[in-house]
Amino acid sequence: MSKEARINEQIRAKEIRLISNDGEQLGIVTSKEGLRIAQEKNLDLVEVSPSAKPPVCRVMDYGKHKYEQSKRDRDAKKKQKVINVKEVKLRPSIEEHDFQVKAKNAEKFLKSGDKVKVTIMFRGREISHADIGRELCNKLALQLKDIAAVERYPKVEGRNMIMILAPKSD
Template sequence: MVISKENLRINDEIRAREVRLTADDGEQLGIMSSRDALALAQEKQLDLVEIAPNAKPPVCRIMDYGKYRYEQQKRDKEARKKQKTFDIKEVKLRPGIEDHDYTVKFKNAVRFLEDGDKVKVTIMFRGCELSHPELGEVLLKRMAEELKDTVVIERAPKLEGRNMIMIVAPKATK
């Protein structure tokens, strides 16, 4: 049962004349006036909560509203915990990078990917290096080729201003 918090009406806020009532244990109590339903809820020291406002007549349930909200917040918090958030880590290279420096940057990218993060590989061009963007593309393709078994290329190498950017993400594990 998914109820949005915005249109949830309780007790005196319910405007319908007649409501279909269910008890807190799920038992159907039938259709009755909202005044009678509210009196029944107050008799049990619980709240009357409109759970399906668009139904004809609207469906209301007798429940402890405070307890329901608490449970809902707990479920929402648990769902947020289980969500995986991706950080984007960046590895910056230059077109004339030496092999050892490239290896260090490559190892950093692999470590980021193993941690479950996306990696943005950036080639930074300075001065007249920009007249040879193919050098940057060769570097990015080399890195993509070396990582091909463990990554998905989310964004192919593309020149943006003075930088060439490629984004890779770890493959989903089953």
């Protein structure tokens, strides 16, 4: 509910489909009649489906409804997992030990639930040996195959080759 629902006197429709506070259908009545019924029970008349013909209105405590809605929204937000993209930069002429350090970092990122963007940076004429970069990407993907899936295969973009690894869902 991005915009506020209309309540009580804000409802402009002549006829409405009325639902009582316990969920029982009361049929199609005038909006004045619906408002009278709501006021007798010391509750609000809330338009729940304004696009229906006729609009659907419900007799309820609007303050309580708004509070429960915000509570549901908060709970839904808590359950969301924000996925970050971490980057590991390599060069085509990387030494084996340095490669293992970068692979260990990538593994750490993947285990914490983040995606990993592997960037191989080419300088000067190194770009003519894109196959070396592709081999490095494949070597890293093979080393992390138990915990990562390749989301985007190695692709040259300008002077860099980029591959994206995503954590495998168990």
